[in-house]
Amino acid sequence: MSYVIDRRLNGKNKSMVNRQRFLRRYKSHIKKAVEEAVGRRSITDMEHGEQISIPARDIDEPIFHHGPGGRQTRVHPGNREFTTGDRLPRPQGGGGGQGGSKAGNSGEGMDEFVFQITQEEFLDFMFEDLALPNLVKRHLAGTDTFKPVRAGISQQGNPSRINIVRSMRAAHARRIALSGGSRARLREARKELEQLRLTQPDNLADIQRLEQEILHLRAMIERIPFLDTFDLRYNLITKQPTPSSKAVMFCLMDVSGSMTQATKDLAKRFYILLYMFLRRNYERIEVVFIRHHTSAKEVDEEEFFYSRETGGTIVSSALRLMQQIIEERYSPNEWNLYCAQASDGDNWNDDSPICRDLLLNRIMPAMQYYCYVEITPREHQALWYEYEQVSERFADSFAQQQIVDAGDIYPVFRKLFQKRMVT
Numbered sequence: 001m002s003y004v005i006d007r008r009l010n011g012k013n014k015s016m017v018n019r020q021r022f023l024r025r026y027k028s029h030i031k032k033a034v035e036e037a038v039g040r041r042s043i044t045d046m047e048h049g050e051q052i053s054i055p056a057r058d059i060d061e062p063i064f065h066h067g068p069g070g071r072q073t074r075v076h077p078g079n080r081e082f083t084t085g086d087r088l089p090r091p092q093g094g095g096g097g098q099g100g101s102k103a104g105n106s107g108e109g110m111d112e113f114v115f116q117i118t119q120e121e122f123l124d125f126m127f128e129d130l131a132l133p134n135l136v137k138r139h140l141a142g143t144d145t146f147k148p149v150r151a152g153i154s155q156q157g158n159p160s161r162i163n164i165v166r167s168m169r170a171a172h173a174r175r176i177a178l179s180g181g182s183r184a185r186l187r188e189a190r191k192e193l194e195q196l197r198l199t200q201p202d203n204l205a206d207i208q209r210l211e212q213e214i215l216h217l218r219a220m221i222e223r224i225p226f227l228d229t230f231d232l233r234y235n236l237i238t239k240q241p242t243p244s245s246k247a248v249m250f251c252l253m254d255v256s257g258s259m260t261q262a263t264k265d266l267a268k269r270f271y272i273l274l275y276m277f278l279r280r281n282y283e284r285i286e287v288v289f290i291r292h293h294t295s296a297k298e299v300d301e302e303e304f305f306y307s308r309e310t311g312g313t314i315v316s317s318a319l320r321l322m323q324q325i326i327e328e329r330y331s332p333n334e335w336n337l338y339c340a341q342a343s344d345g346d347n348w349n350d351d352s353p354i355c356r357d358l359l360l361n362r363i364m365p366a367m368q369y370y371c372y373v374e375i376t377p378r379e380h381q382a383l384w385y386e387y388e389q390v391s392e393r394f395a396d397s398f399a400q401q402q403i404v405d406a407g408d409i410y411p412v413f414r415k416l417f418q419k420r421m422v423t
Contacts, residue, residue, distance in 0.1 A: 031128070127277050131419040134368040134397060135247060135336055149240045157234025166233035174231055179221045186217040247336035247368075248286045249278055250322050253304065254343035256293040256313035266375050266403055267342040268305055273413050274340055275301075288325060292318035298325065315347045315383060316354045323363055332366040339367060340416075345374045345381030356386040364394045371416045372400040 023030060153166055193210040196203060251274070253267055278285050289304035290296055293311030296318040322339065330337060347355070364370060372387050374380065384400065391398045401412040 127280060129419045130277060130281070130414065130417045132247065132282070132336070132338060132369065132417065147240055148237045151236045151238040153233050154236040155230075155233065157236065161235045161237065163233045163235050167227070167231050170233055171227045171231035174228065175224050175226070178224050182217050182220050186214060186221070189214050189217065246284050246334060247282065247338060248288060248330050249274070250288045250290060250325075250337075250339040251275075251304065252290045252292065252296075252318045252322065252339065252341040252343075254293070254313065254315065254318075255291050255307070255310055256346070257310050258313060258346040259310075259344050263344050263375050266406060266409065267373075269406065270342055270373060270375075270403065270409050270413065271340070272305070273409065277413075277417065288322075290318050290321055292321075296321040313347050314351050315343065316351050316358060319355055319358045319363060323358070326366065336368045337366055339363075339370045340373070341371070342373045342375060343383065344376045345383045347381065347383045349382060352382045352386045355383065356389055359387070359390045359398075360393060364390060364398065367394075367397055370394075370398050372398075373403055373412065373416075374400065375403045377404045 189210050196207055251271055289299050291299055291304060294314045374384055387400055391400060399416055401415060403409060403412055
């Protein structure tokens with residue numbers, strides 16, 4: 001008997017399977033903690049991990065154990081306060097747990113199990129069940145994305161892709177085909193030899209002739225090779241172009257004077273969440289950043305989030321610039337067009353109807369999805385009511401939500417990009 005002893009060092013991911021099982025089991029607790037963490041985090045630490053607390057009672061598992069067995073008789077001292085069947089109330093207060101060792105006026109509490117989730121796990125829970133609405137595959141986007149697919153069996157190929165079953169089947173068929181006549185004659189000769197030995201045992205000449213013929217036939221059959229290069233079969237693998245969806249997301253942010261620093265901070269946090277979601281979930285997507293006050297300008301990521309430029313408010317300037325960029329660089333026949341607009345809703349009065357008409361007549365017919373986020377604790381502004389008319393006409397591809405404080409950012413984001421059922 002031989003023993004195999006594995007002396008290799010344990011890898012750093014030795015408990016990855018158990019960890020994934022643990023995360024699936026307590027998914028609801030973790031998702032709730034992630035939602036709370038997003039609401040209280042600042043712009044700069046969105047991609048960090050998080051400490052998750054789970055009540056200790058929720059991680060208890062039932063176990064099987066041996067009982068004392070047999071029949072037992074116990075005698076307990078009696079008293080005048082209790083009789084058989086009475087229930088004793090749970091003692092209040094005290095005990096180690098959330099409340100520590102100090103006394104309190106509440107009899108309830110729970111011990112907590114605290115563990116750390118990584119950045120990847122945090123983002124997985126943050127963006128779970130989210131997707132860009134109405135995303136379609138326009139055409140084959142480039143020639144650099146292929147996936148290997150099986151394309152049947154070939155007689156030529158790489159030795160590493162040899163199909164053993166098919167090769168042995170072909171070899172067996174070849175041997176049967178080449179030796180079929182010899183095998184049939186061998187069976188007949190054996191029958192003749194057996195019959196001759198029973199009926200004419202003294203006919204040595206015919207017996208020797210049949211024996212020589214049998215040896216010759218067996219030698220012919222054995223000379224046929226067991227496996228020939230002609231029999232080899234290979235799994236044929238071809239590269240198939242992968243249809244991918246080309247998409248562009250336009251980020252329109254209002255930086256006018258009516259947008260306070262706190263309002264801009266909420267808008268930036270919303271866009272950082274959107275930017276992380278796009279980069280994490282989609283390979284082929286472009287992001288176009290547009291800042292606007294009285295005039296609009298396409299900027300890079302750094303200027304979009306950190307520039308301090310400000311001014312008046314004409315929202316239609318951003319819509320016109322977006323339309324111009326679409327016509328020059330992003331044909332609706334080839335690209336999925338998306339837009340996310342954030343503003344406090346304050347706009348020049350005569351400009352809001354212009355925005356509505358631009359969306360209704362020129363922009364929305366080409367858009368896959370358009371979302372408008374109004375960041376204000378006040379009542380809705382005129383731009384919101386104009387956009388409601390757009391929402392009525394394009395109910396499946398236009399959405400608008402309001403953000404009052406930081407706690408609304410993540411719930412609103414999930415409402416806007418919740419994965420929809422395909423009908």
